Amino acid sequence: xxxxxxxxxxxGMAACAPSANDxxxxxxxxxxxxxxxxxxxxxxxxxxxxxxxxxxxIEGLISTFEGDAGIAISPxxxxxxxxxxxxxxxxxxxxxxxxxxxxxAWLGALSALGKLTDLSSFADGRGYTDAAxxxxxxxxTQYGLPWTIGAIGLVTNTExxxxxxxxxxxxxxxxxxxxxxxxxxxxxxxxxxxxxxKVAQLKDILxxxxxxxxxxxxxxxxxxxxxxxxxxxxxxxxxxxxGLIAPDVDRFDARALFSQGRAAIYxxxxxxxxAVVSESPDPDFASKLDxxxxxxxxxxxxxxxxxxxxxxxxxxxxxxxxxxxxxxWLTSDEATTIDFFEQLGLPPTTQGALDSDAVTGDAFTTAxxxxxxxxxxxxxxxQYPQYAQMESAVAxxxxxxxxxxxxxxxxxxxxxxxVQALI
Numbered sequence: 001x002x003x004x005x006x007x008x009x010x011x012g013m014a015a016c017a018p019s020a021n022d023x024x025x026x027x028x029x030x031x032x033x034x035x036x037x038x039x040x041x042x043x044x045x046x047x048x049x050x051x052x053x054x055x056x057x058i059e060g061l062i063s064t065f066e067g068d069a070g071i072a073i074s075p076x077x078x079x080x081x082x083x084x085x086x087x088x089x090x091x092x093x094x095x096x097x098x099x100x101x102x103x104x105a106w107l108g109a110l111s112a113l114g115k116l117t118d119l120s121s122f123a124d125g126r127g128y129t130d131a132a133x134x135x136x137x138x139x140x141t142q143y144g145l146p147w148t149i150g151a152i153g154l155v156t157n158t159e160x161x162x163x164x165x166x167x168x169x170x171x172x173x174x175x176x177x178x179x180x181x182x183x184x185x186x187x188x189x190x191x192x193x194x195x196x197x198k199v200a201q202l203k204d205i206l207x208x209x210x211x212x213x214x215x216x217x218x219x220x221x222x223x224x225x226x227x228x229x230x231x232x233x234x235x236x237x238x239x240x241x242x243g244l245i246a247p248d249v250d251r252f253d254a255r256a257l258f259s260q261g262r263a264a265i266y267x268x269x270x271x272x273x274x275a276v277v278s279e280s281p282d283p284d285f286a287s288k289l290d291x292x293x294x295x296x297x298x299x300x301x302x303x304x305x306x307x308x309x310x311x312x313x314x315x316x317x318x319x320x321x322x323x324x325x326x327x328x329w330l331t332s333d334e335a336t337t338i339d340f341f342e343q344l345g346l347p348p349t350t351q352g353a354l355d356s357d358a359v360t361g362d363a364f365t366t367a368x369x370x371x372x373x374x375x376x377x378x379x380x381x382x383q384y385p386q387y388a389q390m391e392s393a394v395a396x397x398x399x400x401x402x403x404x405x406x407x408x409x410x411x412x413x414x415x416x417x418x419v420q421a422l423i
Contacts, residue, residue, distance in 0.1 A: 037321065039069040039070060039071045039322045039325075040071060040318060040319035040321070040322045041071045041072045041073070041074070041318075041319050041322075042071070042073060042074070042097065042098030042099065042318070042319030042320065042322055042323040042326070043073070043074040043075075043076055043096055043097060043098035043099070043319075043323075044062060044073050044074070044075055044076065044098055044099045044100070044101075044323070044326070045075075045076040045077065045083075045087055045090075045096065045098070045099070045100040045101065046058060046075065046076075046077055046100070046101040047077060047078060047079060047080040047083040047101065048077075048101060049075055049077035050077045050078065050079050050080070051080075051275070052275075052278070052279075053274045053275045053278045053344065054271075054274070054344055057340065057343050057344055059075075061330060061336070061340075062075065065326050065329065065330075069322065069325075069326075071319075071322060073098075073326070074098075076090070076096065080251075081200045081250070084102075084103075084106050084109065084388065087100060087102075087110075088109065088110065088113065091110070091113055091115055091315050092113055094317075096315055096317075097315050097316065097317020097318050097319060097320055097323075098314065098315060098317070098319055098320065098323040099312050099313070099314050099315075099323040099324075099326050099327050099330075100312065100313050100314075100315060101147065101310055101311075101312055102144060102310065102311055102312070102313050103308075103309075103310065104135045104136065104144065104146075104149075104307070104308070104309040104310065104311055104382075105379060105382045105387065107136070107137075107138040107143055107144055107311070107313075107382075108138055108382060108383060108384060108385045108387060109385045109386075109387065109388065110143070110313060111138045111139070111141075111143055111385075112385040115315050115316050115317075116143040116313050116314065116315065116316070117143070117313070117314040117315070117316055117320055117324060118141055118142065118143065119136075119142050119143065119144065119145055119313075119314060119324060119327065119328075120141070120142040122145060122324050122325075122327065122328045123136075123142050123145060123328075126145075126328065126331075126332035126350060127332065127334075127350035127351050127352050127353075128145075128146055128331075128332060128349050128350050128351075129149075129349060129350070129351055129354070131149065132146035132149045132309075132349035132350075133146060135149055135307070135309050135311065136311040143313055144311030144312060144313045145311060145312050145313075145327045145328060145330075145331045145332070146309060146310075146311050146331060146349040147309070147310040147311055147312055147330065147331045147346075147349065148270075148271070148309055148310050148340075148346035148347055148348065148349060149307075149308075149309035149347060149349050150269055150270040150271075150308050150309060150346075150347050150368065150369075150372075150373050150376075151269065151270075151305040151306060151307055151308050151368075151372045151373040151376035152204075152207075152267055152268060152269045152305060152306040152308045152372075152376075153267065153268075153291055153292075153293070153294060153305045153306075153368065153371070153372030153373075153376075154265055154266070154267060154291065154292050154293075154294055154372075155258070155265070155266060155267075155268055155272065155273075155289055155290070155291050155292075156169070156264060156265050156289070156290050156291075156292055157258065157261065157263070157264050157265075157288050157289070157290075158288045158289070158290045159261075159288045160183060160186065160190065160261065160264040161179075161183070161264060161290075163186055164179070164182040164183045164185065164186055164264070165182060166179050166182055166183070169290075169292040169293065170292075170295050171293070171295055171296065171299075172295050172296065172297075172299070173211070173212075173235070173295050173296075173297055175295060176295040177235075177239070177244070179192075180192035180193050180239065180244040180265075181242075181244065183264045183265075184242075184243060184244060186264075189262060190262060190263070190264060191245070191246045191249075191257055191262060191263040191264070192244045192245070192263075192264055192265065193239065193244055193245050193263070193264070193265045193266070194245070194246065194249055194253070194254035194257045194258055194263035194265070194266040195236070195239070195245040195249065195254075195266070195267065196249055196250055196251065196254065196267065197240065197245060197246065197247050197248060197249045197399075197402060198248055198249060198250040198253070199392070199395045199396060199399050200250050200395075201249075201250040201251050201395075202394070202395035202398050202399060203379075203391040203394065203395055204267055205232065205233065205236060205394065205395070205398050206306075206379060206381075206391070206394065207294070207304050207305070207306050208232045208235070208236060208304075209224065209228060209229040209232040209233075210304045210377075211232065211294060211295070211296065211297060211301075211304045212228040212229070212231050212232040212235070212297055213228035213297060214226050214228035214229040214232065215380070216229075216379075216380050216381070217380040217381070217423075220423065221420070222416045222417075222419045222420040222423070223416070224394060224412055224415050224416035224419060225409075225412045225413040225415065225416035225417075226412075226416075229412045229416075230408045230409050230412050233398055233401055233408040233411065233412055234408045236398070236401075236402075237401050237402060237408060240402050247402075251267075251268065251272075254266040254267070254268070255268065255272055255275050255276050255279065256279065258276050259275070259276040259277070259279040259280040259285070260279075260280070260281070261280070261282065261285075269308045270291075270345060270346065270347060270364075270365065270368050270372075270373075271344065271345065271346050273286070273289060273345045273364060274343075274344045274345045274346075276289070277289075286364075289364060290364075290367065291364065291367050291368040291371050291372050292371060293305075293371045293372065293375075294372075302375040303371075303372075303375050304375070304377070305372045305373065305375055305376040305377070306376060306377070306378075306379060307376040307377060307378045307379075308376070309349075310346075311331075312326075312327040312330060312331055313327075314327055331349060332349070332350050334350065334352050334353050334356075337349070337350060337353045338353050338356050338358050338359070341353070341358060341359055341362075341365075342358050345362075345364070345365065347359065347365060347369075379391075381419075384422070384423060386422040386423075389422055390418075390419045390422050393415055393418035393419050393422070394415045394418075394419065396415075397411040397412065397414050397415035397418075398411065398415070
């Protein structure tokens with residue numbers, strides 16, 4: 001059942017419907033600002049509208065807001081890998097105004113365009129956690145209202161792990177590699193670790209570089225090319241050559257392989273659970289998912305994980321005020337965000353919703369939070385508007401190593417120089 005058809009349409013949301021003349025836009029807080037004036041039509045950009053699992057849920061949210069506010073929302077969508085570039089082109093060209101779903105990593109790039117609305121007044125009194133609010137800030141300004149916050153980490157298929165005789169999560173690099181070799185023994189149809197090997201997602205190698213001890217950037221100096229980053233890429237190449245990871249895999253390929261039971265381990269954000277479960281032919285697949293901490297180089301190291309999250313920003317222009325109300329309602333109304341979690345498994349960002357029975361009673365979310373999110377850190381590239389080019393520069397060099405056209409040492413030296421030139 002779509003979100004809009006259920007809780008939103010029948011119950012509490014109707015009572016707290018967004019309205020230009022209604023200052024109480026939440027079931028849990030009062031006095032939150034509205035844009036004032038008459039509600040206006042606006043656009044809403046979202047890559048999730050291109051994905052099968054979240055599309056009907058988000059369409060339901062859009063429909064509910066449209067009905068309550070008496071306006072029309074024009075959806076705009078592109079696949080995730082194309083989304084940022086396309087959105088920036090539209091914003092730069094003045095062809096888009098309204099609300100936009102963004103990866104929290106993109107705030108620097110988008111704010112550089114000078115067209116984001118300061119949403120500080122819309123964040124006040126809504127119950128967002130401090131960490132979530134910080135994820136929507138750039139240079140101290142609240143440009144984004146946090147929609148869901150978590151991390152990207154390792155998820156396993158417990159059935160395949162048990163078939164391979166692995167009864168405990170590997171905690172060291174050596175144990176992890178040994179586990180992959182045991183999983184490879186299950187047969188050629190099984191990919192032990194569906195790690196990213198396509199350029200579009202090879203930024204995942206950065207978290208392994210950090211695991212091996214590279215800070216990536218330190219005091220404004222890029223460290224890629226150091227011993228740790230070279231060691232990480234050398235190890236990744238070994239996994240590739242030994243068939244423990246597979247060629248031509250990105251996040252969506254990995255989800256498909258994992259959902260079909262053809263991959264035992266992959267990297268994903270918590271959002272991936274709903275996607276792989278919905279795509280799996282196994283009706284009991286959800287019960288077989290188990291997030292694990294990334295293995296560490298030395299005992300005592302913190303497991304590395306990449307901070308991850310979505311926020312909603314507002315691009316200045318026609319309807320921006322109503323779009324800000326939409327962003328506020330979408331991300332902080334307790335009934336809406338809990339229902340969103342129940343349907344897609346995306347953790348909410350307000351303390352009230354996080355403390356709800358729906359969230360605290362979910363074993364996967366609890367385990368993911370304890371084993372992955374607890375030690376997550378931001379990508380140090382994100383502080384630079386050119387962060388995407390920086391990730392691409394590294395990915396292209398790692399790809400050269402994978403196909404054997406460059407040595408790890410030469411490729412990482414070149415990557416480091418390319419990234420430094422972008423700062």
